[in-house]
Amino acid sequence: MQTMNAKEIEEVLTRETLGCLACCDNNVPYxxxxxxxxxxxxxxxxxxxxRKTEILRKNPAVCFQITQTEFSTWKSVLIEGKYEEFxxxxxxxxxxxxxxxxxxxxxxxxxxxxxxxAPITSDGKPKPLTINGKKTALFRIVAxxxxxxxxxxxxS
Amino acid sequence: MQTMNAKEIEEVLTRETLGCLACCDNNVPYxxxxxxxxxxxxxxxxxxxxRKTEILRKNPAVCFQITQTEFSTWKSVLIEGKYEEFxxxxxxxxxxxxxxxxxxxxxxxxxxxxxxxAPITSDGKPKPLTINGKKTALFRIVAxxxxxxxxxxxxS
Numbered sequence: 403m404q405t406m407n408a409k410e411i412e413e414v415l416t417r418e419t420l421g422c423l424a425c426c427d428n429n430v431p432y433x434x435x436x437x438x439x440x441x442x443x444x445x446x447x448x449x450x451x452x453r454k455t456e457i458l459r460k461n462p463a464v465c466f467q468i469t470q471t472e473f474s475t476w477k478s479v480l481i482e483g484k485y486e487e488f489x490x491x492x493x494x495x496x497x498x499x500x501x502x503x504x505x506x507x508x509x510x511x512x513x514x515x516x517x518x519x520a521p522i523t524s525d526g527k528p529k530p531l532t533i534n535g536k537k538t539a540l541f542r543i544v545a546x547x548x549x550x551x552x553x554x555x556x557x558s
Numbered sequence: 559m560q561t562m563n564a565k566e567i568e569e570v571l572t573r574e575t576l577g578c579l580a581c582c583d584n585n586v587p588y589x590x591x592x593x594x595x596x597x598x599x600x601x602x603x604x605x606x607x608x609r610k611t612e613i614l615r616k617n618p619a620v621c622f623q624i625t626q627t628e629f630s631t632w633k634s635v636l637i638e639g640k641y642e643e644f645x646x647x648x649x650x651x652x653x654x655x656x657x658x659x660x661x662x663x664x665x666x667x668x669x670x671x672x673x674x675x676a677p678i679t680s681d682g683k684p685k686p687l688t689i690n691g692k693k694t695a696l697f698r699i700v701a702x703x704x705x706x707x708x709x710x711x712x713x714s
Contacts, residue, residue, distance in 0.1 A: 422623055424580035424587035431580035431587055433623040435634050467578055467589040478591050 406477065406550030414470050414479045414550065415440040419508050421468040423447070423543075425485070427457040438466070438543075439505035442497060445481065445543040446505045455539050458485045466543055477552040483545040490540065502540065562633060562706030570626050570635045570706065571596040575664050577624040579603070579699075581641070583613040594622070594699075595661035597653060601637065601699040602661045611695050614641045622699055633708040639701040646696065658696065 406414075423436045434454050439446045445466060449455065458464070462485040470477040488494070494502060562570075579592045590610050595602045601622060605611065614620070618641040626633040644650070650658060 420625070422578045422580075422589060422625075424578075424589045424621070426582040426585045426587045429582045429585050429617055430619045430638075431582045431621040432638075433578060433580045433589070433621045433636060435623065435625055461585055463586040465580070465587040465589045467591065469576075469578075469591055480589060482586075482588075 403551055403553040406479070406552050410477070410552070411479050411548055411550040414468060414477050415445070418468050418470055421466050423454075424465045424467070425454065425457050426461055426463065432457060436466075437505070437508050439501050439508055441501040441504070443545060443548075444501070445483075445545070446498075446501045446541070447543070448505060448509060448538055448540045451537045451539055455487075458541075459487070462486065464543055475552065477550060479548065479550040481543060481545045482547040483543045486542050486544060488540045488542070498542075501542075559707055559709040562635070562708050566633070566708070567635050567704055567706040570624060570633050571601070574624050574626055577622050579610075580621045580623070581610065581613050582617055582619065588613060592622075593661070593664050595657050595664055597657040597660070599701060599704075600657070601639075601701070602654075602657045602697070603699070604661060604694055604696045607693045607695055611643075614697075615643070618642065620699055631708065633706060635704065635706040637699060637701045638703040639699045642698050642700060644696045644698070654698075 419437055421436060421438055423434045425432055425434075432454065434449070436447050436449065464483060464485045466481040466483070468479045470479075488498075575593055577592060577594055579590045581588055581590075588610065590605070592603050592605065620639060620641045622637040622639070624635045626635075644654075
């Protein structure tokens, strides 16, 4: 097993679409499989409101894990950081709007898994969506610590 | 998106080898990719001692998530339960020994990812291993709640 360097970690974050978000509800963990987009050290995600957004608004400490397996190798990236929700009523800075556009393109491919119906149009001021009567929340994860490990899968 | 029934959930738990274990350290989440074996409602795992075992011994509340993707469909199983460590000095009941044998066979294939060097021999009283100077902990996750969702990946 080897530690990954910053460039190797960035490659996984740029290429992968799905990860696992963990949060804590009064010291009890909860995991949500989630699509994400990565740009300049920040992860972007969108989710329907429900148990997860309730927990995250109370306690924004999150851990995000991405596994990449490929033939006989694997890479695992772990991001420990903070959940921050965007306000749909405010215009987004250009790099945020760009990342959100990328996220929305990805969400189209995994809309059923993450519970969000695409297409979602994105401009400088995206609008909130209501899916099956549920609002969605758009958020970013600001990383406090990013680490990665990689190795080979034994075929024995 | 559909809720999975007990038989569909059991099938994922029996077939898959890797999942994500989340725990909480003073209300801050941590995720560990982990190999597991499932038998009769219980997940079995083994890990090297370190930050994760320290956290889990203080706070045994865990959440375990398994994603199965296959062509254009996905299944996600979530187990909310409790971490319980086995004592290597005591003989194991036959069904536990059987599950541990299955776990050890699986660990051989993913030894590098989970940080445990195989082969690990298993009989009625498995022995603790020391890997690179680190002891290992053998544990089970007793499920309080098991749920599953499934759906299709959009190709748009």
